[in-house]
Amino acid sequence: MTQCSDPVALALWHPIAAIEDIPADGKQKTQLLGEVLHYRKMDDTRVSVHHGDRKLPVTLAYGYVWTCLGTPERDLFDLPEYAESDRRNVCAATVGVNVSAPRAVENFLDMGHFPFVHTGILGAEPHTEVREYQVNVDTERDEILATECLFYQPQAAAGSSGGVMSDYIYRVPHPYCAVLYKSCPTDESRLDVIALFLQSVDEENIRAHALVSVIDTQSSDLDIRMFQQNIFSQDKPILENQLPKRLPLDPRAETPIRADKSAIAYRRWLRTKGLQYGVLAAAA
Amino acid sequence: MIILYDYELSGNCYKVRLLLSMLNVSYEKKAIEFYPAAEHKTDAFLSINALGQLPVIQTGDLTINDSHAILVYLARQYDKSDTWFPISDPVRLAQVTQWMCFADSLTSSASSARLVNGFFYDLDGEACRQEAHRLFRIFDEHLWFNEREDHLWVVPGKTPTIADLACFAYVVLSEEGGISRMDYPAIRRWTDRVKRLAGFVVMPGVFPAGPGPVHVLPANDTFPSAGTAEA
Ligand SMILES: N[C@@H](CCC(=O)N[C@@H](CS)C(=O)NCC(=O)O)C(=O)O
Ligand SMILES: [Fe+2]
Numbered sequence: 397m398t399q400c401s402d403p404v405a406l407a408l409w410h411p412i413a414a415i416e417d418i419p420a421d422g423k424q425k426t427q428l429l430g431e432v433l434h435y436r437k438m439d440d441t442r443v444s445v446h447h448g449d450r451k452l453p454v455t456l457a458y459g460y461v462w463t464c465l466g467t468p469e470r471d472l473f474d475l476p477e478y479a480e481s482d483r484r485n486v487c488a489a490t491v492g493v494n495v496s497a498p499r500a501v502e503n504f505l506d507m508g509h510f511p512f513v514h515t516g517i518l519g520a521e522p523h524t525e526v527r528e529y530q531v532n533v534d535t536e537r538d539e540i541l542a543t544e545c546l547f548y549q550p551q552a553a554a555g556s557s558g559g560v561m562s563d564y565i566y567r568v569p570h571p572y573c574a575v576l577y578k579s580c581p582t583d584e585s586r587l588d589v590i591a592l593f594l595q596s597v598d599e600e601n602i603r604a605h606a607l608v609s610v611i612d613t614q615s616s617d618l619d620i621r622m623f624q625q626n627i628f629s630q631d632k633p634i635l636e637n638q639l640p641k642r643l644p645l646d647p648r649a650e651t652p653i654r655a656d657k658s659a660i661a662y663r664r665w666l667r668t669k670g671l672q673y674g675v676l677a678a679a680a
Numbered sequence: 681m682i683i684l685y686d687y688e689l690s691g692n693c694y695k696v697r698l699l700l701s702m703l704n705v706s707y708e709k710k711a712i713e714f715y716p717a718a719e720h721k722t723d724a725f726l727s728i729n730a731l732g733q734l735p736v737i738q739t740g741d742l743t744i745n746d747s748h749a750i751l752v753y754l755a756r757q758y759d760k761s762d763t764w765f766p767i768s769d770p771v772r773l774a775q776v777t778q779w780m781c782f783a784d785s786l787t788s789s790a791s792s793a794r795l796v797n798g799f800f801y802d803l804d805g806e807a808c809r810q811e812a813h814r815l816f817r818i819f820d821e822h823l824w825f826n827e828r829e830d831h832l833w834v835v836p837g838k839t840p841t842i843a844d845l846a847c848f849a850y851v852v853l854s855e856e857g858g859i860s861r862m863d864y865p866a867i868r869r870w871t872d873r874v875k876r877l878a879g880f881v882v883m884p885g886v887f888p889a890g891p892g893p894v895h896v897l898p899a900n901d902t903f904p905s906a907g908t909a910e911a
Contacts, residue, residue: 417716425802490716492798494858603800622711626688629884632798633855 406466473569793857
């Protein structure tokens with residue numbers, strides 16, 4: 397296993413497990429950036445993470461345990477919706493995928509695949525058009541924002557009862573995390589939140605964790621979890637067949653079609669950051 | 681009404697969903713979250729199947745666990761054409777049984793490799809893959825010799841049997857365990873044929889066949905659904 401020498405990736409907070417999935421006792425094992433980590437639940441509000449003998453910094457946020465193999469450069473990004481009292485926050489899935497984290501972020505941002513990969517759920521033919529949308533980099537918060545995304549969806553969420561035009565907003569607040577906000581099927585004035593938190597097991601393997609934060613008084617936690625797990629499992633074979641497994645950052649790899657607009661912004665943003673782990677660097 | 685205790689991502693549950701759909705039997709799914717909740721190891725589920733395994737079906741007072749036992753039951757109960765489980769032919773019946781046992785060895789190899797990659801089981805993934813490739817080579821050769829005799833299915837004969845469905849699930853999901861089917865052309869042709877059977881359904885990770893004819897079997901497409909079969 398090659399050691400991670402990318403200072404950008406080493407300084408990031410990385411998710412390793414849903415807090416609720418950690419057994420009450422016993423040492424658990426996982427892998428991050430090619431390194432074996434052990435973690436343990438001390439009580440409901442404390443989790444310790446070790447790399448060999450070294451105790452690592454821990455943040456518990458959004459239902460997940462986050463840690464850092466180097467020195468964290470900044471706090472974990474904000475997700476203020478998580479604290480809204482009427483939301484259902486469900487740690488909905490943890491799925492292993494043989495792909496790099498940036499590939500998975502890019503797939504998450506791409507509405508174009510909905511009708512073909514999530515047929516009958518997040519999209520359906522002939523409604524395949526990705527309409528013009530806006531992409532901006534918020535320099536102050538250092539994140540990418542894609543707005544005014546509109547897409548026809550037969551079953552937009554676990555609590556849906558029919559097809560709708562869904563509004564989407566995407567945020568990429570972290571090189572390996574993305575958050576989407578979409579029309580809430582049960583309350584027009586609110587937005588449902590689905591966050592993708594990627595754990596880079598190594599450069600070409602991830603554990604994809606999902607937080608679902610919705611306004612939905614009807615669906616059970618299990619309904620919400622199974623809905624999200626099915627969606628993720630549909631993406632899995634698509635992601636595992638992408639080559640190369642790392643995301644190419646060479647500008648010449650970009651193709652100017654509209655669905656790719658956010659992908660182009662994302663690749664550029666990663667280039668600017670100088671991120672190396674999970675990508676193929678642009679030729680100098 | 682048949683209740684299927686089901687996990688959408690389970691290949692063993694998928695075998696049962698396939699036959700239910702192909703025989704046009706209506707049923708109700710009860711989702712049991714295998715990963716990460718491990719709901720199949722809870723007391724509530726252990727009281728349904730002490731083995732703590734999916735799938736299980738219940739109908740009336742009857743509870744059956746084990747995917748292959750369920751396939752046998754469903755075929756006998758709902759397949760009026762008597763082709764899916766050919767009891768009147770001792771040789772084919774033995775072959776069906778043999779290949780269902782083979783399918784169980786796929787559960788402990790190809791399926792286990794998938795559990796390591798996708799569900800973080802602490803098993804020896806490389807050993808599972810090696811064993812799966814050994815089995816795939818045997819299976820590919822078997823299907824190849826069958827094809828030379830114009831037999832399109834796992835057990836020689838005109839129609840598919842429950843052995844096809846039993847073998848199909850973990851063969852078609854093998855890539856998720858890092859087991860490529862590139863070197864097994866007869867297996868690839870056979871999975872494509874299974875996908876063209878009338879009533880075929882997908883699961884996450886399984887794609888429908890490309891454009892082409894649907895293979896309609898004699899008299900299994902108009903069966904009464906579960907509730908009315910005895911009427
Ligand atoms: N022989 C059984 C095996 C079933 C099996 O392995 N089921 C898996 C899900 S696909 C399971 O529940 N495993 C839990 C365990 O074996 O503890 C069958 O074919 O139904
Ligand atoms: Fe997707």
